[in-house]
Amino acid sequence: MKRWGLTAGVVALSLIALLLAVAGCGGSNDESKSSTVKRPSADPPAYHQTEYDVETTWPQVSSDKQVGGYRESVWHDPAVPEFAMVIDSRPEEGTEPPLARAELTRLQVKRMPGYKEFSFKKAKLGQNRALRWTYQVGATNYFAYFLSRCGVSFILHGTGPKGASDFDYFYDTVTERIKPVCIE
Helix, strand or coil: CHHHHHHHHHHHHHHHHHHHHHHCCCCCCHHHHCCCEECCCCCCCEEECCCEEEECCCCEEEEEEEECCEEEEEEECCCCCCCEEEEEEEECCCCCCHHHHHHHHHHHHCCCCCEEEEEEEEEEECCEEEEEEEEEECCEEEEEEEEEECCEEEEEEEEEECCCCHHHHHHHHHHHCCEECEEC
């Protein structure tokens, strides 16, 4: 019985939130006619980068560092600082499609001693369609996601301990929560 009460409460709160959102929409003014940058909303902890927002519980090491033709932001695992997550971003124009970038990177990494591939496949993570690649070199698992959305090209890549399936879920969730800043 408690489960039905909880479900009804969640449905009621969802309907109220939807009604409030609809009530706040629909107005028009001169500002809405111009091109504006729309920042996606994100629940804390959110990091606001130049080209995107992202939610993660890991502390940030560097933010939007210019590296060649892209911006690099780095976070580390608070429990094991040597495990890091990196998001590289750049304007999509003039870059290869995600699959081509992933295949080229894969060809380079496959030559490393001890390389073992776990998966190389397309994945839909929330609003993001990505190529998800997982592999191992030595005692470290690697995760890489290649995606483009809203005119921004992303590569999210990171590391985790061998055999730790929690990292699969973590990286999938962070990739799902990448929200590009779109110009409307």
